[in-house]
Amino acid sequence: MHNHTEFCNAHYIKNADYIKFPFSASTIGPRVGAAALDMVGAALKVTKKSDSAMNFNSGVDFFDPQLLVDHTKDLLCPLPADYWIDSAVTYTNCGVTNTLVKPPERVVTMNQGSLEFMLSMGLQDRIVGTRGVPSGLDPIWPKYADAYNNIPVMTGSDGNSYPSEAEVTAANADFIFADWRSAFSEYAWNNDLKRQWTFVGECGGENSDFWPAGENQTYVDSGRAPGYELQGEIESYCRPQLHANGIGTFLSAVSCEDPTLRSSPTQQTLYDTITTMGEIFNVPTVASQLITEIQNDFIIAQQTLQEGAGHSLTGLLRGVAVVSPLGFRSAPPATMATRMGVS
Numbered sequence: 001m002h003n004h005t006e007f008c009n010a011h012y013i014k015n016a017d018y019i020k021f022p023f024s025a026s027t028i029g030p031r032v033g034a035a036a037l038d039m040v041g042a043a044l045k046v047t048k049k050s051d052s053a054m055n056f057n058s059g060v061d062f063f064d065p066q067l068l069v070d071h072t073k074d075l076l077c078p079l080p081a082d083y084w085i086d087s088a089v090t091y092t093n094c095g096v097t098n099t100l101v102k103p104p105e106r107v108v109t110m111n112q113g114s115l116e117f118m119l120s121m122g123l124q125d126r127i128v129g130t131r132g133v134p135s136g137l138d139p140i141w142p143k144y145a146d147a148y149n150n151i152p153v154m155t156g157s158d159g160n161s162y163p164s165e166a167e168v169t170a171a172n173a174d175f176i177f178a179d180w181r182s183a184f185s186e187y188a189w190n191n192d193l194k195r196q197w198t199f200v201g202e203c204g205g206e207n208s209d210f211w212p213a214g215e216n217q218t219y220v221d222s223g224r225a226p227g228y229e230l231q232g233e234i235e236s237y238c239r240p241q242l243h244a245n246g247i248g249t250f251l252s253a254v255s256c257e258d259p260t261l262r263s264s265p266t267q268q269t270l271y272d273t274i275t276t277m278g279e280i281f282n283v284p285t286v287a288s289q290l291i292t293e294i295q296n297d298f299i300i301a302q303q304t305l306q307e308g309a310g311h312s313l314t315g316l317l318r319g320v321a322v323v324s325p326l327g328f329r330s331a332p333p334a335t336m337a338t339r340m341g342v343s
Contacts, residue, residue: 095207104175
């Protein structure tokens with residue numbers, strides 16, 4: 001069709017509204033039901049009628065955009081090189097709204113969790129730096145070890161901290177992804193006299209202060225190690241200022257700057273994060289697939305647990321021991337335990 005001028009102005013040609021349907025699902029067989037469901041979801045997505053998720057277990061999928069561009073470039077109805085890139089994406093994260101004119105291409109990850117999020121979505125080629133992951137206590141997930149070994153490690157100004165302002169700007173980063181709000185605090189987490197982000201000016205703004213706007217209280221974090229308490233400062237964060245300087249950000253919803261905006265560590269919080277990252281990086285298909293994989297993992301874990309019915313199971317959460325004839329060695333996080341029926 002791309003080589004016939006009568007089709008050039010058809011919206012399905014200009015937008016490449018195509019769906020891959022496996023031959024094995026086109027005849028009588030157990031796959032046809034799942035394929036029908038996936039085909040409906042895919043059709044709604046490509047026509048922008050809905051953002052329905054698909055599990056793709058049937059084999060229904062989309063074509064690789066770059067492959068379509070390459071295959072049509074010499075035809076009468078070629079696809080533009082960037083046809084699949086939607087217009088600007090506006091997202092709100094922890095109450096802070098930002099607009100990206102295009103998907104981020106040069107990302108710095110500030111924590112292991114944010115790094116593994118990027119790797120799980122196949123976005124390692126967009127990472128220009130990350131805080132190092134310790135090899136002992138909590139090493140990188142082995143399935144991502146090879147990808148991690150090819151990512152530049154940023155050591156921070158003290159050799160053992162968040163990637164520094166100098167490292168981030170030298171890498172020409174256009175996006176920062178972090179698990180903890182301290183990555184965006186105005187002052188360094190371990191030095192209340194050292195500004196963490198100097199080039200952005202004074203920090204703070206709507207939903208970017210520990211205290212509500214107008215309350216000029218000081219903040220003492222007595223939970224920090226002795227000598228690292230933050231004293232006499234208003235706890236402000238710099239995400240709005242980073243946005244204004246062309247660096248997008250994403251902060252885990254469980255660690256929002258404003259305590260009233262923080263989400264619980266639930267499955268839905270996890271899936272919402274993946275969905276938003278899919279929108280930001282324009283990989284919604286990957287996001288849908290990842291969500292399905294995680295859901296399936298929970299189902300398998302729950303089924304495995306149910307097979308042990310009648311046995312005692314004592315789960316002590318948050319990193320302490322688990323006593324169980326099933327052989328658990330350490331406690332699952334609250335999200336996993338709740339999903340599996342462990343209380």
